[in-house]
Amino acid sequence: MSVTIQTIRKAHERISPYIERTPLLRLAALDAHLGCRVYVKAECMQRTGAFKLRGALNKMLTLSKEQLAHGVVAASSGNHGRAVAWCARKLGTTAVIVMPRTAPDVKVRNIRALGAEVVLCDATERFEVAERMRAERGATMVPPYNDEDIMAGQGTAGIEIVEQCPSVDMVVSPVSGGGLLGGLSTAVKALAPDVRIYGAEPAALPRYSASLAAGHPVTVERHASLADALVSDTPGSLCFPQVQSHANGVVPVEDAQMLRGMKLLLLEGKVLAEPSACIGLGAVLQGAIPVSPEMKVCFLLSGGNVGLEQLDILK
Amino acid sequence: MSVTIQTIRKAHERISPYIERTPLLRLAALDAHLGCRVYVKAECMQRTGAFKLRGALNKMLTLSKEQLAHGVVAASSGNHGRAVAWCARKLGTTAVIVMPRTAPDVKVRNIRALGAEVVLCDATERFEVAERMRAERGATMVPPYNDEDIMAGQGTAGIEIVEQCPSVDMVVSPVSGGGLLGGLSTAVKALAPDVRIYGAEPAALPRYSASLAAGHPVTVERHASLADALVSDTPGSLCFPQVQSHANGVVPVEDAQMLRGMKLLLLEGKVLAEPSACIGLGAVLQGAIPVSPEMKVCFLLSGGNVGLEQLDILK
Numbered sequence: 001m002s003v004t005i006q007t008i009r010k011a012h013e014r015i016s017p018y019i020e021r022t023p024l025l026r027l028a029a030l031d032a033h034l035g036c037r038v039y040v041k042a043e044c045m046q047r048t049g050a051f052k053l054r055g056a057l058n059k060m061l062t063l064s065k066e067q068l069a070h071g072v073v074a075a076s077s078g079n080h081g082r083a084v085a086w087c088a089r090k091l092g093t094t095a096v097i098v099m100p101r102t103a104p105d106v107k108v109r110n111i112r113a114l115g116a117e118v119v120l121c122d123a124t125e126r127f128e129v130a131e132r133m134r135a136e137r138g139a140t141m142v143p144p145y146n147d148e149d150i151m152a153g154q155g156t157a158g159i160e161i162v163e164q165c166p167s168v169d170m171v172v173s174p175v176s177g178g179g180l181l182g183g184l185s186t187a188v189k190a191l192a193p194d195v196r197i198y199g200a201e202p203a204a205l206p207r208y209s210a211s212l213a214a215g216h217p218v219t220v221e222r223h224a225s226l227a228d229a230l231v232s233d234t235p236g237s238l239c240f241p242q243v244q245s246h247a248n249g250v251v252p253v254e255d256a257q258m259l260r261g262m263k264l265l266l267l268e269g270k271v272l273a274e275p276s277a278c279i280g281l282g283a284v285l286q287g288a289i290p291v292s293p294e295m296k297v298c299f300l301l302s303g304g305n306v307g308l309e310q311l312d313i314l315k
Numbered sequence: 316m317s318v319t320i321q322t323i324r325k326a327h328e329r330i331s332p333y334i335e336r337t338p339l340l341r342l343a344a345l346d347a348h349l350g351c352r353v354y355v356k357a358e359c360m361q362r363t364g365a366f367k368l369r370g371a372l373n374k375m376l377t378l379s380k381e382q383l384a385h386g387v388v389a390a391s392s393g394n395h396g397r398a399v400a401w402c403a404r405k406l407g408t409t410a411v412i413v414m415p416r417t418a419p420d421v422k423v424r425n426i427r428a429l430g431a432e433v434v435l436c437d438a439t440e441r442f443e444v445a446e447r448m449r450a451e452r453g454a455t456m457v458p459p460y461n462d463e464d465i466m467a468g469q470g471t472a473g474i475e476i477v478e479q480c481p482s483v484d485m486v487v488s489p490v491s492g493g494g495l496l497g498g499l500s501t502a503v504k505a506l507a508p509d510v511r512i513y514g515a516e517p518a519a520l521p522r523y524s525a526s527l528a529a530g531h532p533v534t535v536e537r538h539a540s541l542a543d544a545l546v547s548d549t550p551g552s553l554c555f556p557q558v559q560s561h562a563n564g565v566v567p568v569e570d571a572q573m574l575r576g577m578k579l580l581l582l583e584g585k586v587l588a589e590p591s592a593c594i595g596l597g598a599v600l601q602g603a604i605p606v607s608p609e610m611k612v613c614f615l616l617s618g619g620n621v622g623l624e625q626l627d628i629l630k
Contacts, residue, residue: 023340028362044585047343263623270359270587270619304585308578308630315623 003148003183003242005190008155011058015153018057018090022046022157024164024298027269034284036291039168040265041161044273044304048086049110050079050229051157051302052144055179058153059142060087068093071139075099075130077123077176077231078107079303080144085116096139098130104228106307123231124222145179146236155183161298162191172280172289173300175199175208175250176230178239180302185246199243199250200283202227202258208243208250211235226255226313229276229303251289257282263314265301274306275313318463318498318557320505323470326373330468333372333405337361337472339479339613342584349599351606354483355580356476359588359619363401364425365394365544366472366617367459370494373468374457375402383408386454390414390445392438392491392546393422394618395459400431411454413445419543421622438546439537460494461551470498476613477506487595487604488615490514490523490565491545493554495617500561514558514565515598517542517573523558523565526550541570541628544591544618566604572597578629580616589621590628 022042030038043051060072071094074084081097088095095116099108100123111118121129134141143150157180161171171188175181181199188197201208204223211217211234219234235243243250261281265271280299283289291297337357345353358366375387386409389399396412403410410431414423415438426433436444449456458465472495476486486503490496496514503512516523519538526532526549534549550558558565576596580586595614598604606612 020341020343023338025338025360026335027360028335029360042585045340045342045344049585266587267623270357270364272581272585272587306582308582308626311623311626 003151003155003186005187007148007152008159008183008187011152012156012159014061015054015057015156019053020046021160024161025271029268030264033264033268034281034291035293036284036295036297039165039296039298040271041157041298041300042271043157044271044277044301048082049303049305050083051154051180052079052083053086054156055150055153056080056083056087056142059147059149060091062149063140067140071095071137072142073130073134073139074142074144075126076144077229078103079229079305081111082107082114082305084142085111085114088116089114096133098126098133100126100231102228104307104310107305110305145177146238148238151179151183151239151242153183154180155187157300158184158187159191162188165296165298167296168195168298169295170196170297171300172198172200172283172297174230174276174279174302175201177232177236178208178243179236181247182239182242184300186242189246196248197246198289199247200253200279201250202230202279203252203254205230205233206252207233207235209252211240212244212250227258227276227279229274230279251283253279253282253286253288257286259314260285271301272304272306273301274303277302277304318466318470318501320502322467323474323498323502326467327471327474329376330369330372330471334368335361336475339476340586344583345579348579348583349596349606350608351599351610351612354480354611354613355586356472356613356615357586358472359586359592359616363397364618364620365398366469366495367394367398368401369471370465370468371395371398371402371457374462374464375406377464378455382455386410386452387457388445388449388454389457389459390441391459392544393418394544394620396426397422397429397620399457400426400429403431404429411448413441413448415441415546417543419622419625422620425620460492461553463553466494466498466554466557469495470502472615473499473502474506477503480611480613482611483510483613484610485511485612486615487513487515487598487612489545489591489594489617490516492547492551493523493558494551496562497554497557499615501557504561511563512561513604514562515568515594516565517545517594518567518569520545520548521567522548522550524567526555527559527565542573542591542594544589545594566598568594568597568601568603572601574629575600586616587619587621588616589618592617592619
C-alpha cells in the first residue's frame with residue numbers, strides 16, 4: 001500500500017465528522033508585498049490549532065479497541081502531540097507526548113490541558129524516548145509523519161484546497177519530515193496536475209533541499225531555527241518518495257523572511273499563525289519561489305499555536 | 316428619503332466593484348468561552364482595515380466631478396479617515412482628515428501613507444475643526460455616520476451576513492454614532508426579521524443605552540475608554556431612529572471584557588481585530604446579552620487597524 005488519491009479520499013471521509021473544514025481566505029492586502037494573488041488555507045484555525053489533527057485522527061480512528069485500551073505514545077515538536085492528545089481524549093484513551101525541551105511553553109500547556117502526559121527531552125532523542133515508553137506500556141505509536149495513514153490524513157487539506165479554490169495556480173507549504181507535503185502534493189497533483197506545489201523549510205535545517213539534490217534521504221546537521229515546528233533533520237523514508245514524485249521543489253528559507261511573513265500576515269492579513277506556518281510566505285518574500293502578479297498562490301498555514309509572549313519577536 | 320433595504324441594496328451594487336466581500340468565519344474554538352456558536356463577519360479584513368470603506372465609497376461615488384475637484388474633508392477617530400483617504404486617492408481628489416489627538420499612531424500613519432492631510436485636535440472639537448476647513452476650501456464633508464448614504468453603505472455588511480450565514484440567530488455589532496448599527500439593523504431585519512440584533516458600546520460612553528432609555532438622543536459625559544474607534548458622545552440624529560426601530564438593544568461593555576474578547580479572538584480564533592471591534596465579544600463575555608449553546612451568533616468585527624505595540628495591552 002502507498003499513499004494515493006484514493007487513500008486520501010478515504011481518509012477525508014473518515015475524519016470529516018471531527019475536523020473543521022478550515023477557510024481558504026483571499027488576503028488581497030498581501031498581494032503588493034508578495035507580488036502575487038495571495039490565498040491562505042488557514043489550518044491555524046483547525047481544531048487543536050494545526051493540520052496535524054487530520055493525520056492523527058486518520059491513524060487513531062483505525063486502531064482496535066484493544067490497541068486503544070493500552071494508550072498511545074507520540075514524539076512531537078508540539079502540534080502533532082496536541083492532535084494526538086485531543087484524539088486520545090475523544091476516543092477515551094491515554095496519551096504520552098514526548099517533546100523537545102525547546103518547544104514553546106504554549107504548546108506544552110495546551111497538551112497538558114487535554115490530559116496527556118508530557119515528557120521533555122532533547123530533540124535528537126525524542127523518537128528513542130518515545131519508543132522506549134511505547135514498549136514499556138504496550139502502547140501504540142502514532143508517528144508524526146513517517147506513516148502512510150498519517151500522510152493520507154494530512155493530504156486531505158489538498159482535496160479541500162482544490163475544492164475551495166479551483167483556479168489556484170500554486171500551493172506553498174511548510175515541510176519538516178514530509179508528512180504534510182507528501183500527502184498534500186499527492187492530492188493536489190492527482191486533482192489538478194497543472195498546479196505547482198512547493199515546500200519551504202528552514203535554511204538552518206535544509207533536509208529536503210539536500211535530500212532532493214542527493215536523490216535519497218540524507219540527514220543534515222542540526223542548527224537552531226525559530227521554526228519550532230519544523231525540527232526534523234531527515235526526511236521520512238515513506239514521505240521522501242511522495243515529495244520527490246509530486247512536489248515541484250523545496251526551498252530553504254531564512255528565519256528573518258519567515259518572521260517578515262508572519263508579521264505581514266498578522267498586521268495586514270489579520271491572521272495569526274505560528275512562525276513555522278509562515279515559512280512559505282517567507283520563501284516568496286525571499287524570492288526563492290518565482291511568482292507573478294496574476295498568479296493565484298495558496299499558502300498553507302500549518303498551525304497557529306503561538307503565545308502572546310512570542311509576538312515580541314516581531315517587533 | 317430615509318435608509319431602507321432598497322437604498323442599502325443600491326449601495327451594495329454601487330460599492331461592490333471596490334470592496335472585499337469579507338469572509339464570514341465560523342470560529343468554533345470560541346464557542347466554549349462565549350456559550351454560543353461563534354461566527355464573525357471579518358470587516359477587519361476589509362480594504363483599509365475597516366467596514367468604514369463601505370459608507371465612504373457609497374457617499375463619494377455619488378459626488379459630482381466639480382465637488383470632487385474641490386476635495387473632501389472628514390472628521391474621524393481613524394477608520395473613517397483611512398476609508399475617505401483611500402477613496403480620495405482612488406477618485407483622484409484630495410482629503411483632509413481631522414482626528415482626535417488620542418488616535419493610535421498606526422491609524423495616523425496609515426492615513427498619511429494614502430497621501431491625505433491629517434489635522435489633530437481634541438475629540439470634542441473634531442467636527443467644528445472639520446467644518447471650518449471644509450468652508451475655507453469649498454470642499455465636501457464626508458460625515459462619519461450621520462448621513463443616509465453613509466448609513467446605507469455600512470448596511471451592506473448586513474446583506475452579506477444574511478447571504479453568508481442564512482441560519483444566523485443573532486448579530487452583535489459595535490456602536491458609536493450609529494452609522495453601522497443603523498444601516499446593519501435595517502438590512503438584517505428587512506431580510507431576516509427573526510434575527511436579533513444588538514449593539515455594544517463602551518460603558519465609559521453609553522450614548523445609545525442612555526438615549527434609548529430616554530427615547531431621544533442624549534449626550535453623555537465623556538470618559539476615557541480603550542475603544543478608540545467608538546468615541547461619539549451622542550447618537551447621530553439620523554442614526555438614532557434607525558437603531559431605535561430595528562435593533563433589539565444596545566448594551567454597555569467594560570473595557571476589560573472587550574480586551575478579553577480581543578485576546579480570545581487572537582489566540583483561540585487566530586483573527587486580529589482592534590479593541591473596539593471586539594466589544595461585541597466582550598458584551599457576551601460580560602453576560603450582557605443572553606445567548607445559549609445552540610444559538611448562532613455573528614459578531615461584526617468592525618476593524619483591524621491595530622499596531623504591534625498595542626498588543627501589549629493584552630498581556
